[in-house]
Amino acid sequence: MPNFELNDDYQDLSDMVRDFADTVVAPVAAQHDAEHSFPYAVVAQMGELGLFGLPFPEEVGGMGGDYFALSLALEQLGRVDQSVAITLEAGVSLGAMPIYRFGTQAQQQQWLPALTSGTALAGFGLTEPDAGTDAGGTATRARLENDQWVIDGSKQFITNSGTSITAFVIVTAVTGTSELADGSVKKEISTIIVPNGTPGFTVEKAYNKVGWNASDTHPLSFTQAKVPGGNLLGERGRGYANFLSILDEGRIAIAALATGSAQGCVDEALRYAKERSAFGHNIGHYQGISFKIARMQARAHTARLAYYDAAARMLAGKPFKTQAAMAKLVASEAAMDNARDATQVFGGYGFINEFPVARHYRDSKILEIGEGTSEVQLMLIARELGL
Known part of the structure; x- marks a missing residue:
C-alpha cells in the first residue's frame, strides 16, 4: 500500500522551511503587504538557504533535489505568506525551469547560476x-x-x-x-x-x-x-507546447502553495478558537465553530494528498497531467474555502488586513485563476474521462 510519510530528508527540509517561514517571513508579511513592497531581504535569505535551487542538479548550481522538495518548501511558505511563496514558485517554475528544460548549454551557463542561487529572478x-x-x-x-x-x-x-x-x-x-x-x-x-x-x-x-x-x-x-x-x-x-509542459509541473507547485494556505488558515482559526471566549467558553467549544475548523482540516489534508500523488507520479516518470490538474483544482478551492471559513471564525477581526486570515482571504482567489483557471482544470479532467 502507498506510504505518504515523508522520509528523513524531505521531513528535515519541510521542518527547516517551516521554521524559516515562522521566524523570518511571517513577522514582516503584514508590513510588505500593506506597503506593497517586494521582500528583497527575505528573498535573499531564501537564496542563501538554497530554495531557488531545490529541483536542479548541482552541476547547474542547484541543490540536487527534486520537484517534490520544492513543493514542500512552497507549502510551508504558503502557510504564512503567499506573496513570498509565489515569488519562489514563479522564480523556479516559470523563470529557471524553462532555461533548464529547453535552453542551450550556453544559455544554461549564462543564466542558471544566478537564478538557482536566488540572486536573480526571471x-x-x-x-x-x-x-x-x-x-x-x-x-x-x-x-x-x-x-x-x-x-x-x-x-x-x-x-x-x-x-x-x-x-x-x-x-x-x-x-x-x-x-x-x-x-x-x-x-x-x-x-x-x-x-x-x-x-x-x-x-x-x-x-x-x-x-x-x-x-x-x-x-x-x-x-x-x-x-x-x-x-x-x-x-x-x-514555444507554446513547451510552456504547456512547464505548466503541468507548475500546477503541482501551485497546489502545494494552496495547500499551505489552507493549512495556515486552519492553524490560525484553531489558535483563535482556543483563545477567544464567548458565553463562558472558548468559541471552539461550540459545534458551529469546531465543525467548521474540522472541515477546514479535512480540506487541507485532501489537498496535500492530491499534490503528493501528482508529484510522486511525475518523479516516477508516469503520466501526471490529470493528477496535477486535480491537485490544483482541489487545493485552490480548499485555500479559498478555508480562507472564507477562517475569516468567519475570526468575526470582525477577520476583516482587518493585518490579520493573516484576511491576507489569505484576499490572496487565495488568484489560486483559482493563475497557471490555469479552475475551468481549465475541469476541462483537462473531463477530457481524460473521454468527455
Missing part, C-alpha cells in the same frame, strides 16, 4: 490582453532580421518581471504562420529570452492588486525590441 510572458489559455490569440510578434529578433507586442500579469534583481523575461511570440489543409492559418509560436534593459522593452507600472501585494507583477510592452537570434529558447515553433 519572468515568463505568456498572457496577453486577448491571449492566455487561448494560444491562438497571441498577438506579440517576433521577426528575424540580420540575426536579431525584433519583438512587438504586450504581455500582462507577469510575475517577477520588474524587480531590481530581474534578469530577463521569456516571452511567447508569433514567429511565423502556416496554412493548413482546410485553408485556416496556424500560428508558429516560439519563446525568446529578453533581458531587462533591452531597448524597446518596457516594464510598465505595477498592478494595484486585490492580493499578493508583496509579489512583483507588471504589464510589459515591446516596441521594436531587439535581441540576438541566439536568444531563441528551445526549438522554433515549439
Whole structure:
C-alpha cells in the first residue's frame, strides 16, 4: 500500500522551511503587504538557504533535489505568506525551469547560476490582453532580421518581471504562420529570452492588486525590441507546447502553495478558537465553530494528498497531467474555502488586513485563476474521462 510519510530528508527540509517561514517571513508579511513592497531581504535569505535551487542538479548550481522538495518548501511558505511563496514558485517554475528544460548549454551557463542561487529572478510572458489559455490569440510578434529578433507586442500579469534583481523575461511570440489543409492559418509560436534593459522593452507600472501585494507583477510592452537570434529558447515553433509542459509541473507547485494556505488558515482559526471566549467558553467549544475548523482540516489534508500523488507520479516518470490538474483544482478551492471559513471564525477581526486570515482571504482567489483557471482544470479532467 502507498506510504505518504515523508522520509528523513524531505521531513528535515519541510521542518527547516517551516521554521524559516515562522521566524523570518511571517513577522514582516503584514508590513510588505500593506506597503506593497517586494521582500528583497527575505528573498535573499531564501537564496542563501538554497530554495531557488531545490529541483536542479548541482552541476547547474542547484541543490540536487527534486520537484517534490520544492513543493514542500512552497507549502510551508504558503502557510504564512503567499506573496513570498509565489515569488519562489514563479522564480523556479516559470523563470529557471524553462532555461533548464529547453535552453542551450550556453544559455544554461549564462543564466542558471544566478537564478538557482536566488540572486536573480526571471519572468515568463505568456498572457496577453486577448491571449492566455487561448494560444491562438497571441498577438506579440517576433521577426528575424540580420540575426536579431525584433519583438512587438504586450504581455500582462507577469510575475517577477520588474524587480531590481530581474534578469530577463521569456516571452511567447508569433514567429511565423502556416496554412493548413482546410485553408485556416496556424500560428508558429516560439519563446525568446529578453533581458531587462533591452531597448524597446518596457516594464510598465505595477498592478494595484486585490492580493499578493508583496509579489512583483507588471504589464510589459515591446516596441521594436531587439535581441540576438541566439536568444531563441528551445526549438522554433515549439514555444507554446513547451510552456504547456512547464505548466503541468507548475500546477503541482501551485497546489502545494494552496495547500499551505489552507493549512495556515486552519492553524490560525484553531489558535483563535482556543483563545477567544464567548458565553463562558472558548468559541471552539461550540459545534458551529469546531465543525467548521474540522472541515477546514479535512480540506487541507485532501489537498496535500492530491499534490503528493501528482508529484510522486511525475518523479516516477508516469503520466501526471490529470493528477496535477486535480491537485490544483482541489487545493485552490480548499485555500479559498478555508480562507472564507477562517475569516468567519475570526468575526470582525477577520476583516482587518493585518490579520493573516484576511491576507489569505484576499490572496487565495488568484489560486483559482493563475497557471490555469479552475475551468481549465475541469476541462483537462473531463477530457481524460473521454468527455
